[in-house]
Amino acid sequence: MGLTVLLVFGLILNAAMLCNGGVTSLFVRKVEPTKDMPLDSDVFRVPPGYNAPQQVHITQGDHDGKGVIVSWVTPSEPGSNTVLYWTANDKHKYHAEGHVRKYKFYNYTSGFIHHCTLRNLKIDTQYYYEVGIKHTMRQFSFRTPPKVGPDVPYTFGLIGDLGQSFDSNRTLAHYESNPNGQTVLYVGDLSYADNYPFHDNVRWDTWGRFTERSAAYQPWIWTAGNHEIDFVPEIGEKVPFKPYRNRYHTPYRASGSTSSLWYSIKRASAYIIVLSSYSAYGKYTPQYRWLEAELPKVDRKETPWLIVLMHSPWYNSYNYHYMEGETMRVMYEPWFVQYKVDVVFAGHVHAYERSERISNIAYNVVNGQCTPISDQSAPVYITIGDGGNLEGLATNMTEPQPKYSAYREASFGHAIFEIKNRTHAYYTWHRNQDGEAVAADSTWFYNRFWYPLEEPTSAMK
Numbered sequence: 041m042g043l044t045v046l047l048v049f050g051l052i053l054n055a056a057m058l059c060n061g062g063v064t065s066l067f068v069r070k071v072e073p074t075k076d077m078p079l080d081s082d083v084f085r086v087p088p089g090y091n092a093p094q095q096v097h098i099t100q101g102d103h104d105g106k107g108v109i110v111s112w113v114t115p116s117e118p119g120s121n122t123v124l125y126w127t128a129n130d131k132h133k134y135h136a137e138g139h140v141r142k143y144k145f146y147n148y149t150s151g152f153i154h155h156c157t158l159r160n161l162k163i164d165t166q167y168y169y170e171v172g173i174k175h176t177m178r179q180f181s182f183r184t185p186p187k188v189g190p191d192v193p194y195t196f197g198l199i200g201d202l203g204q205s206f207d208s209n210r211t212l213a214h215y216e217s218n219p220n221g222q223t224v225l226y227v228g229d230l231s232y233a234d235n236y237p238f239h240d241n242v243r244w245d246t247w248g249r250f251t252e253r254s255a256a257y258q259p260w261i262w263t264a265g266n267h268e269i270d271f272v273p274e275i276g277e278k279v280p281f282k283p284y285r286n287r288y289h290t291p292y293r294a295s296g297s298t299s300s301l302w303y304s305i306k307r308a309s310a311y312i313i314v315l316s317s318y319s320a321y322g323k324y325t326p327q328y329r330w331l332e333a334e335l336p337k338v339d340r341k342e343t344p345w346l347i348v349l350m351h352s353p354w355y356n357s358y359n360y361h362y363m364e365g366e367t368m369r370v371m372y373e374p375w376f377v378q379y380k381v382d383v384v385f386a387g388h389v390h391a392y393e394r395s396e397r398i399s400n401i402a403y404n405v406v407n408g409q410c411t412p413i414s415d416q417s418a419p420v421y422i423t424i425g426d427g428g429n430l431e432g433l434a435t436n437m438t439e440p441q442p443k444y445s446a447y448r449e450a451s452f453g454h455a456i457f458e459i460k461n462r463t464h465a466y467y468t469w470h471r472n473q474d475g476e477a478v479a480a481d482s483t484w485f486y487n488r489f490w491y492p493l494e495e496p497t498s499a500m501k
């Protein structure tokens with residue numbers, strides 16, 4: 041019975057696809073306000089014990105996955121900067137020394153923020169680590185990725201614009217219920233503290249405590265969004281990205297970048313490039329020069345999958361943030377086609393959308409060729425800003441659905457990008473209303489370097 045319904049629904053979707061090249065989902069989410077969890081919520085609880093480390097999170101700490109940056113906050117005094125770590129088979133405890141800092145934002149003063157990089161870890165190994173030495177120790181664990189190589193299977197989770205609402209909590213729990221997600225590719229807009237008066241940075245702390253249950257155990261790869269800018273000259277806060285850069289470090293130096301806001305990493309069979317939508321990207325700027333030098337370095341024989349993360353989407357058919365990514369698209373899209381990027385993930389729009397493989401690089405101001413065309417060298421563009429923050433869903437779409445838009449739906453959720461080998465990756469999008477096993481949208485990705493055929497779901501002619 042259920043299967044029949046699914047099949048019929050599938051046929052309707054397929055029919056819709058063949059007619060206009062795109063699907064606007066028939067799924068209608070109940071419209072209800074998206075509210076932030078109150079400060080006394082269970083997920084924001086301060087861990088017990090004097091000066092106990094809180095807001096523990098990890099990210100990749102070098103270029104190829106043998107390093108991990110461990111970050112945490114101590115509330116009462118700096119305490120120790122040391123991370124103790126060991127593997128299951130080898131009980132010898134190693135230690136690494138980090139740094140501590142604090143910052144002020146208007147009348148808020150942060151706790152003691154620690155960052156410590158563990159280096160030269162064994163590949164594909166379960167590690168345990170401890171922070172809070174001398175006061176209250178807390179223990180966590182992570183698994184290092186396999187050695188970088190072309191056929192290494194690896195599964196990434198995709199989350200964006202999470203915030204800290206009751207829906208955010210559902211999205212995170214939904215992602216956690218998938219046992220396969222090994223690393224989160226986070227496409228920007230973290231805490232939404234800036235929606236509070238004076239950008240109340242207490243909401244940065246609550247966000248850190250909320251996400252610890254995942255981010256202390258698997259790396260979250262950070263991208264900066266507009267809610268990380270925190271530029272408020274009216275109250276004397278004139279340095280953009282201050283809270284974000286103090287709290288969330290990235291291994292940018294390892295990829296020759298001069299800013300933590302744009303960088304690259306290799307992980308298993310993927311090469312991941314993170315860009316900043318809110319830093320200068322025009323010709324001659326640091327980000328432009330870095331990306332120009334970076335793309336030729338990607339060796340698809342070593343890392344077949346070329347993935348780009350950014351916050352503001354280049355292709356977006358919602359009436360929210362419409363065309364905000366356009367100027368960056370004009371600058372960089374020809375490179376993405378030339379270097380055959382497999383997929384671009386963005387957030388910003390609080391909804392979900394997947395494009396066909398398209399490009400729009402022929403236009404030169406006078407020739408009138410300004411329509412996106414089907415292009416098998418181009419990436420698929422996915423907007424996954426549907427983490428569930430307090431601003432609510434973007435529901436208003438441009439009509440009719442553009443031909444390049446393969447699937448769009450205004451629901452909260454997350455996605456999974458599961459690399460099988462050098463030619464195939466399976467991608468699924470999971471709306472929060474369904475169980476983890478249900479994929480509301482799914483498609484095979486064929487690698488653009490090793491297997492540049494048209495994917496079976498492609499419908500745009």
Ligand SMILES: *[C@@H]1O[C@H](CO)[C@@H](O)[C@H](O)[C@H]1NC(C)=O
Nearest residue numbers: 146147148149237238240242
């Ligand atoms: C910061 O200033 C605002 C506005 O005056 C006030 O409501 C808030 O309580 C202050 N916070 C702290 C930590 O002093």
Ligand SMILES: *[C@@H]1O[C@H](CO)[C@@H](O)[C@H](O)[C@H]1NC(C)=O
Nearest residue numbers: 077081082083206209210213
């Ligand atoms: C958040 O989700 C977790 C996991 O499902 C649950 O245990 C917790 O009670 C939730 N908290 C809130 C405030 O919704």
Ligand SMILES: *[C@@H]1O[C@H](CO)[C@@H](O)[C@H](O)[C@H]1NC(C)=O
Nearest residue numbers: 358359360362435436437438
């Ligand atoms: C949707 O967006 C369009 C364009 O901004 C606007 O004209 C229209 O009123 C909006 N519709 C709703 C229901 O908000």
Ligand SMILES: *[C@@H]1O[C@H](CO)[C@@H](O)[C@H](O)[C@H]1NC(C)=O
Nearest residue numbers: 459460461462463464465466
């Ligand atoms: C790659 O993975 C796909 C999907 O699982 C499979 O069909 C294909 O045979 C694999 N290729 C190789 C060379 O193993």
Ligand SMILES: [Fe+2]
Nearest residue numbers: 229265266388
């Ligand atoms: Fe945003």
